Every structure is written in structure tokens, then in C-alpha cells.
Amino acid sequence: MSTLLLKNVILDGKTADVLVEGNRFKRIASEIAGEADRVIDAGGRKALIPPFYNTHTHAAMTLLRGYADDMELFTWLNDYIWPAEAKLTEEDVYCGTRLAILEMIRSGTVFFSDMYWHQRGAVRAAEEMGVRAAIGLLYLSGSDGEVLERNRRSNEELLASRGGNSGRIQITYAPHAIYTVSEPVLRRIAEEACANDLAIHIHASETSREVEECKAAHDGLTPIEYLDRLGILGRRTVLAHCTHLTDHDIELIRERRAVIAHMPCSNMKLCSGAFRFHDAFDLAGCRVTIGTDGASSNNNLSMLDEMKFAALLAKHESGLPTAARDADVFNLATRCGAEAYGIDAGVIAEGKLADAVLVKLDHPQMTGDYNLVANLVYSADSSVIDTVVCDGRVLMESGRIENETEILEQARACCRKLGRS
Amino acid sequence: MSTLLLKNVILDGKTADVLVEGNRFKRIASEIAGEADRVIDAGGRKALIPPFYNTHTHAAMTLLRGYADDMELFTWLNDYIWPAEAKLTEEDVYCGTRLAILEMIRSGTVFFSDMYWHQRGAVRAAEEMGVRAAIGLLYLSGSDGEVLERNRRSNEELLASRGGNSGRIQITYAPHAIYTVSEPVLRRIAEEACANDLAIHIHASETSREVEECKAAHDGLTPIEYLDRLGILGRRTVLAHCTHLTDHDIELIRERRAVIAHMPCSNMKLCSGAFRFHDAFDLAGCRVTIGTDGASSNNNLSMLDEMKFAALLAKHESGLPTAARDADVFNLATRCGAEAYGIDAGVIAEGKLADAVLVKLDHPQMTGDYNLVANLVYSADSSVIDTVVCDGRVLMESGRIENETEILEQARACCRKLGRS
Numbered sequence: 001m002s003t004l005l006l007k008n009v010i011l012d013g014k015t016a017d018v019l020v021e022g023n024r025f026k027r028i029a030s031e032i033a034g035e036a037d038r039v040i041d042a043g044g045r046k047a048l049i050p051p052f053y054n055t056h057t058h059a060a061m062t063l064l065r066g067y068a069d070d071m072e073l074f075t076w077l078n079d080y081i082w083p084a085e086a087k088l089t090e091e092d093v094y095c096g097t098r099l100a101i102l103e104m105i106r107s108g109t110v111f112f113s114d115m116y117w118h119q120r121g122a123v124r125a126a127e128e129m130g131v132r133a134a135i136g137l138l139y140l141s142g143s144d145g146e147v148l149e150r151n152r153r154s155n156e157e158l159l160a161s162r163g164g165n166s167g168r169i170q171i172t173y174a175p176h177a178i179y180t181v182s183e184p185v186l187r188r189i190a191e192e193a194c195a196n197d198l199a200i201h202i203h204a205s206e207t208s209r210e211v212e213e214c215k216a217a218h219d220g221l222t223p224i225e226y227l228d229r230l231g232i233l234g235r236r237t238v239l240a241h242c243t244h245l246t247d248h249d250i251e252l253i254r255e256r257r258a259v260i261a262h263m264p265c266s267n268m269k270l271c272s273g274a275f276r277f278h279d280a281f282d283l284a285g286c287r288v289t290i291g292t293d294g295a296s297s298n299n300n301l302s303m304l305d306e307m308k309f310a311a312l313l314a315k316h317e318s319g320l321p322t323a324a325r326d327a328d329v330f331n332l333a334t335r336c337g338a339e340a341y342g343i344d345a346g347v348i349a350e351g352k353l354a355d356a357v358l359v360k361l362d363h364p365q366m367t368g369d370y371n372l373v374a375n376l377v378y379s380a381d382s383s384v385i386d387t388v389v390c391d392g393r394v395l396m397e398s399g400r401i402e403n404e405t406e407i408l409e410q411a412r413a414c415c416r417k418l419g420r421s
Numbered sequence: 422m423s424t425l426l427l428k429n430v431i432l433d434g435k436t437a438d439v440l441v442e443g444n445r446f447k448r449i450a451s452e453i454a455g456e457a458d459r460v461i462d463a464g465g466r467k468a469l470i471p472p473f474y475n476t477h478t479h480a481a482m483t484l485l486r487g488y489a490d491d492m493e494l495f496t497w498l499n500d501y502i503w504p505a506e507a508k509l510t511e512e513d514v515y516c517g518t519r520l521a522i523l524e525m526i527r528s529g530t531v532f533f534s535d536m537y538w539h540q541r542g543a544v545r546a547a548e549e550m551g552v553r554a555a556i557g558l559l560y561l562s563g564s565d566g567e568v569l570e571r572n573r574r575s576n577e578e579l580l581a582s583r584g585g586n587s588g589r590i591q592i593t594y595a596p597h598a599i600y601t602v603s604e605p606v607l608r609r610i611a612e613e614a615c616a617n618d619l620a621i622h623i624h625a626s627e628t629s630r631e632v633e634e635c636k637a638a639h640d641g642l643t644p645i646e647y648l649d650r651l652g653i654l655g656r657r658t659v660l661a662h663c664t665h666l667t668d669h670d671i672e673l674i675r676e677r678r679a680v681i682a683h684m685p686c687s688n689m690k691l692c693s694g695a696f697r698f699h700d701a702f703d704l705a706g707c708r709v710t711i712g713t714d715g716a717s718s719n720n721n722l723s724m725l726d727e728m729k730f731a732a733l734l735a736k737h738e739s740g741l742p743t744a745a746r747d748a749d750v751f752n753l754a755t756r757c758g759a760e761a762y763g764i765d766a767g768v769i770a771e772g773k774l775a776d777a778v779l780v781k782l783d784h785p786q787m788t789g790d791y792n793l794v795a796n797l798v799y800s801a802d803s804s805v806i807d808t809v810v811c812d813g814r815v816l817m818e819s820g821r822i823e824n825e826t827e828i829l830e831q832a833r834a835c836c837r838k839l840g841r842s
Binding site: 062063064065066067069070071072073076099102103106265267268269270271274295298299300302304305308309311312313315316318319320321322324325326362363364365367368369370371374375378379380381382383405408411412415418419 | 483484485486487488490491492493494497520523524527686688689690691692695716719720721723725726729730732733734736737739740741742743745746747783784785786788789790791792795796799800801802803804826829832833836839840
């Protein structure tokens, strides 16, 4: 097995050496002697932290970053996003996902949970670039209630690919939402996901319209109550947005140990509503994670940005500066995100999968230097990210990533094709 | 006069050359032949944009970044910030302001309006590092209503320094707030500022307590109405925060053409309240600008961060995704900020003061590349900032700034002295 030695890193405030063997942390000590296939010396001026796990995005939508902004949701979707998406090929999704992964690595993220079309393009991009991903089997129902032929075909292709050979990519069930997927299909997904032990990833309780229509159609049940009745609400289910939760919804999510993916930027930009962070996390103790949503509604994939928005919005909405503390929010963006998708990572500890980030400490955003985590949550942007390791492999060293120019050029070529006329 | 030629920049979507002579833009054309003392070639892959003008901060509080977070306002002030500030010397303020300016340049800001102690330290830092600044004569009243001796002395020193010799630094009147400065002192400031044609910079309508106490003490007047009665509310007055405005306050601010400094991050973090962006700017057309506040309550000085927060919070609060449009918010952070302090800059145009930023376009955050301004407001962080010019002088070229290591080391030494025991 290949070895990687991270020397003189700052870990929990002390200088340490960290040995990676294969794809796991083998040993952590104040000094580790001996050889390794590759050595990275942090010189005592870079902190080693867990990387970020982005629990909800549509990665290839980087191709639509800045394509249409400052619009009502349905104008934005009907007149801009959907017509542009209709033009996307698998090759475009590959290019857009590579662009997304480039941005993720630069901002310290090594995992994303994706819900999008032409999934083989996303698998190929994630396999090549060395990150982890959860790629969704996308479900949308047609007027007959059955899964759209387009989805059925690309889901079959995704299953046939088995998510590549690296072991870094998992397949999830990703029914789009309760208002776009029929009840029989949702029930079937609940059963299949349980039988195959795969995660479910769904938009839930995102708009007031969704809530009203659900209540009208399903005996007054909220979307969360409805999902529970269908058997969808379990430990392996990730609920994206949750901006319209009742007290009973929070109680149900807590009891079922379902996971919330919180996307403050996208929710604020599209005026979806406010996730009740303080009630659901600080008080009820629900499992919460952080996602960026797609780059056309955020408009970036930075988990550093998203942590700051999550913390500040929770304080602002609750009126409590003590809500959403820095260490908690950091934990949600790292360990909790990994845990939500069953990834044995998100902490720097012997035996864990070797995912890690080196952060520059000789950086204005990291000075004063009283509290590393406060600086990461409230002050840092992607310019502090120095080196990124995923599954024991170095994806970026001192800001250098392979093929960056080519990835950007290909993505721009795709944009020219989608270009607004 | 020295000349600087910026070649092959992207300006308003086209490739252009820009000639700077002395401290002003001399000529902008598709191609400019001939020599210049210094040439920077952007190779057609960097956009030239106006830099940011930060209209309210306490720069040296970078030394207290991450010193205390997630606390109730008065615990934070009484138990942490004020005791630490009591230890600060002029040398500390010099070091902390240098750190702040380093961070500002890295994130594309060339001007800050400062309200802090030991102002000569801030003047020295801004003079040395080449940025513009408005340094406030700080006023706090003692129990007798008169200006604190400590303020009187440092204000005299600031006046004697005339803000240095560069012409980049202006002096302002900076009474802290209506609840810390007595009515006679505020009236005197109104008269003096008018006579000397200097700007006034004051915290205003920041907390509900300030509003309630003002109404109780001053015939039911709101802080804005009270300031108007004292003659403080005019074209050269910058009101920091304004998180508790009534409709009548908005009308008054609009009529008097006073300037609002909006600090969404700090307001959200400290739960101060929400500035009514959509009402005051989109609807009433008040003069609005953007500030970062100090790094102990934000916790960074990035105007890029602040623009995103301003836009997203305005949408979220108003429920309108069409509120706070990208181009408007960018304008507030650039041209309007310069204008508020009477600086003939903030746009790239012949005859204007030569303040400018080169932005990397070969960058994942800037791809898709449909809309430069949307990318700057919603996607970019400081990693896109390549080169910064202020008053015709290059402060950063391709990410390199003079003395960065020494500035960081000195700042860390100050932090050790302030260190929480």
C-alpha cells in the first residue's frame, strides 16, 4: 500500500505528523520517523482539518452559474433554467461536474451528493478527479404516474456503471420531490432503498406551495408527515431544504433520525423560506448537515461560505447570538455530512478514511489566531485552503490541481453552447 | 508624472488598454501604443473593475478576530472586547490596521472609513500601505457630558497629523452614537463639520434599546429624527447600521440625502436587527453603501462576502427574489461608497482617480461566464482578486503584497499580548 506522510501539521493546536497508509490514517504522533512514498511538510504553519461534505447539490449546474439571477422562482425555472437544461448532453454534465469538483477541491470539499441528469457524466468526473460522491437515481413521474422514460434509461445506465470502480462513489435513490413523483413510485423507492441499503435523497418542504398542495391532496398531512406515511423517513434519508417545518415535522425528523440538508444561500436567494435551525438543531437535536445546492441558485459551491450563512442566519432568525455556535456548524459541515452518507471519515483519527485539508495559518483571514474553528466558520474563504487529500490521495498541493486550465476551457466551451441568445 | 499601462484588460466585456498618469486614468482605448513606467499585461483574461469602498469599520479590531464569538452583545462587550481594547496602544492599532489593510487589499478594497482609538496608528498604516481612508475624530462623552479626555487628546493628535501627506486620507467627525455622546457635543459636531466641510460618521439606530431610550429621552423622537433635530442629518453624514428604521426615518434619510452604511454580516451575527434594504433602497431610493464593521463582529473585512450577504438578506427579508439586484449591490459597494466620502473614484473612466482591481477570469468561481457582476456578487471570494491599484499605485500584483510576512508576524505578536488568559 502506498504511504503519505503529512509532517509538521497543526492538529488540535499542536504540531504533529500524520501517516496515511492506503486510504486510511495509519498513525498520528508528535513525530513519525522513516520513509513514505510521498511527504508533505506543513512546516508548522498549516492546520490539518477534516474536509467538507456537501450533502445536496446539482453539480453540473456550474455551467449555469450567473445564467439567470434575481428572478421569481418560476420565471427563472420556466424561461431560463429548464430550456437550458434540455440542451445538456452527458458530455456537458461531465464537463460541468468537473468544473464543480475543481471549485469544491479549491474550497476544501471532497464529497458531494448529486441529484441531476446524465449521471454517468458525473460518475466519470468524480472518478477521474478523485473525490467522493453520492450520485442519485433520479425519479420524476410523468402524467401516468410512472417514471419518465428519460430517467428510467439514465438510472439503468447509472446502475450498470455501479458508480465506477474506486469505491468512492455510492448510488442513492433521488426522487425529485413529493409533487413531481407519484405515490406508488415513492412507495416503491422506500422499499427498494431499504432492501438495497441505499440512501434516499429528496427535496422536501421547500416551498409553501408544496406544503399547501400536500395538505390538500393527502389528508392534511405536511410533506414530512406524508413522507413518513410512505416509509421514506429513516436514518438513510436526506431531506433537502426543510424550510417549512412545523413543530411536529421537527419531532418526526428527530424520531426517525432522518437527515436535514440545510442550504441557507439558495434558500435566501430564491426566498424559499427559513430552515428553523435553532429549533431543529440547537433545541431538538435533529441530524443536520450543510449543502450548497446548485451553482445557479447559490451561486458557488463553497462550504466555507455556507457555514457562515448557516451560522449568521440562525442567529438572525432566532434573535439569539448564542444559536448555531461555530464548533457546531463546523461539525455539521464535516463529520455530520460524512456520517449522513455512511462515509467513515470527517474526523482526523487513526483508522478513519484519509480525507483531510491543510489550511494556511499565515493568512490575514486566519489572524488573530485565538480560535481556528471561529476563523474557519466566520472569516475564511477558499484562499486559505492549501492542500486537499481524499481517500489517501493528494488532489491539490499548495494550490495546484492537475488539468485546471483544460477543465475551465472545456466548461467555457459548454457555456458558449448554452449561451443566452 | 509616472505612468502605468494596464494592457489587454477586459473592460465592459471588451479587451482594452488603460493608461494611468499620476493618480488618474488618462486614457482608455482598444489599444494604446507607446511606453509607460510600468506595464501590467492582463493577457485578455482578467477583468478590470472598480475596487470596493468600505464605509464603516473599526480596522484594528482584526487583532480581536475570533477572540470572542457566539455571545450576547453585552457579555461580549463587557467581558471580552472592552477589557482587551483597554490594553491597546497606538503601536497595536498600527499593527492591527496594517493587518486589516492587508486583508482589504487581498479582497479588492482600497478605502475604509474607520472609527477607533489611537488614530495616528491607523493613519500611519494607511499612509504606508497606499490605501485611502477616512479616519474619525472619535467622540464619547463622560458623565459630565463633555468629551472624554482620552478622546480629546487623540483627536488633537489626529488633527495635528492632518491625516498624513498623501492626500489619500481624510479626517471625519465620528461621534460614537447618540447614547454615548451628549446633545451639546453632538450639536457642536454638527456645526464644526459643516464649517469645515468634513463628513460625519456615526452609529445610528443599531439596536431596539437605542430606539426605546431615545424616544423616552427626546420627546418620542427616533434616533434618526433626533439626529435631524440636532442638524446632523445631511449629505455628508454616514449612518452606520440603521437596523431599526421607521417609514418616517427612511423618508427623512432620503430627503436629507444622508448615507446609510449597511453591514449585514455584523447585524446578523450580533442579532442587531435587519436593515430594510428593499424599502430604503429599492423603493425609497435612499443613498446606501456597504461596510464590513470590525473583524471581531463579522469576522472578516471582505466586501465580496458583504455584497452576497446584502443581496441575499434583502431578498430573504422582503420575500422578493427581485430585490437587491446584483448590479445595484455592486454599485453600492463601489461607486456609492466612494461618492459617500467625496472620493472622485469608483468607476473606471478617463479623468477619474485611478483605483482599480484586476479579477481573474480563469477561475472556477468566474465560470459560467455569462455575467461578470453576478459572478462577483454571488460567487466570487478573495481568491479571484489578482491585482489592486489605488491612486495610480500598484498595491498588489498577481497576489503579491510587500511585507506580508512581517505584517502577519507583528499582528500575531500583538495577539499574544491581548491573549485570553
